[in-house]
Amino acid sequence: MKVVVDYDLCESNALCMDAAPEVFEVREDDNLYVLQEEPSEALRAKVEQAVRVCPKQAIKIVD
Amino acid sequence: MVVPDTLDIETDVILEDLPDVAGTIRELRARKPAMWGRAFGAPTLLLLTHELVQAALMDEETFPSAAFYGDVVTDVLGRNLQCMYGDEHRINRALVSPAFRQRLMPGLVGPLLEPVAHELIDRFEGRGEADLVAEFTSRYPFLIINRLLGLPRHAEEEVRRWGITMLDIQRNYEGALQASREFMEFVDPILQERRDNPGDDLLSTLATTEEEGQRLTDEEIFNFLRLLFPAGADTTYLGLGSTLYRLLTNADQLDIVLGNPAEECRWAGEEALRLDPPTSWIPRRNPHEVQWRGIDVPAGAPMMLGIMAANRDPAVYDDPDRFDVKRHPQVVMTFGYGAHFCLGAHLARTELQIALQVILERLPNLRLTTTDGVRITGTIHHLLRGPTKLPVAFG
Numbered sequence: 187m188k189v190v191v192d193y194d195l196c197e198s199n200a201l202c203m204d205a206a207p208e209v210f211e212v213r214e215d216d217n218l219y220v221l222q223e224e225p226s227e228a229l230r231a232k233v234e235q236a237v238r239v240c241p242k243q244a245i246k247i248v249d
Numbered sequence: 250m251v252v253p254d255t256l257d258i259e260t261d262v263i264l265e266d267l268p269d270v271a272g273t274i275r276e277l278r279a280r281k282p283a284m285w286g287r288a289f290g291a292p293t294l295l296l297l298t299h300e301l302v303q304a305a306l307m308d309e310e311t312f313p314s315a316a317f318y319g320d321v322v323t324d325v326l327g328r329n330l331q332c333m334y335g336d337e338h339r340i341n342r343a344l345v346s347p348a349f350r351q352r353l354m355p356g357l358v359g360p361l362l363e364p365v366a367h368e369l370i371d372r373f374e375g376r377g378e379a380d381l382v383a384e385f386t387s388r389y390p391f392l393i394i395n396r397l398l399g400l401p402r403h404a405e406e407e408v409r410r411w412g413i414t415m416l417d418i419q420r421n422y423e424g425a426l427q428a429s430r431e432f433m434e435f436v437d438p439i440l441q442e443r444r445d446n447p448g449d450d451l452l453s454t455l456a457t458t459e460e461e462g463q464r465l466t467d468e469e470i471f472n473f474l475r476l477l478f479p480a481g482a483d484t485t486y487l488g489l490g491s492t493l494y495r496l497l498t499n500a501d502q503l504d505i506v507l508g509n510p511a512e513e514c515r516w517a518g519e520e521a522l523r524l525d526p527p528t529s530w531i532p533r534r535n536p537h538e539v540q541w542r543g544i545d546v547p548a549g550a551p552m553m554l555g556i557m558a559a560n561r562d563p564a565v566y567d568d569p570d571r572f573d574v575k576r577h578p579q580v581v582m583t584f585g586y587g588a589h590f591c592l593g594a595h596l597a598r599t600e601l602q603i604a605l606q607v608i609l610e611r612l613p614n615l616r617l618t619t620t621d622g623v624r625i626t627g628t629i630h631h632l633l634r635g636p637t638k639l640p641v642a643f644g
Contacts, residue, residue, distance in 0.1 A: 197350065199351060212352075216350055239579060241585075241586060241587075241594070242587065242590050243307050243586065243587050
């Protein structure tokens, strides 16, 4: 599983960080950092939740 | 592919004052997830499930916001973000959105939001009673926009009057046009001053911001300012009103919030916004004939995305018509979704939370003095909904 963020859409709403903090972090500089571009399968449910809750729909999972 | 001769229902979801809006939507949704009804008198495709509404909002490609907004209200409000698509939208949104980032919201609470809330309450606290709509909710977001922009205090009443009149396009078109002109004449010299001598207000930020080598023109700034009223004042005041209405008519829920306001105000607001989204339908117009998720959508078809319908979809929310501050609902459609997701959502939520906290703190034993005529109803027809009055006593 590969996590892809469209930074043209991302506005650091940080809902992804709430859903999957192991993978997404919005830092002090207000930018989103993808901590693991290829997270383990164990994190799939959380990453799928992040995809779902992002209001800008800026995240995709590429398998 | 054409609009069907016989509609599924003749109900006009925008013009009719339905006695039980939630019940009507529930029945319609149970019949079909998408159906042909009426809106503003015209045959309209209504989307009624969370799944379809979310998918349509995400599908800017098929159902671009611009196809609807590009044609309407632009002479009063100007051409704004809702009228834009693709790169133009992305760049313009990037120019204005930094001031509304979530991270900046806590910084507005002490200097801006709390003082405005307290000021409004100071005006009526001594009386022991008030109409929270006339004396608080209908003023609060207008004052906040005014101060955020750094507009002069002496013009606050005037700006609010212009803001309200600009929204009344359907019933008072000439007045709306006039208000729009007067507002722009008022702001223009202030804007020019801020281009030369920027301060730390939002108007200065708009005057000097740059993205990919582009700045905002005077017209673009005026258009954005005028968008702030329907998008940022009208909606917020209705949402706050609906939250207060729900708490004042559900004593057990109010008790939960009073038990821990610092934590619960936020969730009470979130749940109220789910149950009674101020924008209860989001309009779209389909530009090109398409078969979308098995639904035939003719070219030019007006559409209405059921925001309240989606927010009360039993497929997503258990016991969806119940006001439950412990619900903490996710993926509510109140602020839209996708590319045009409300850029003021964080500000709106923070405003609501702080207003609620201050009201509950300053006005103990808050209660409605009557339920007569107190209900959530259509304001600009039924596109926008909220309570028109909240007569309360306190102390």
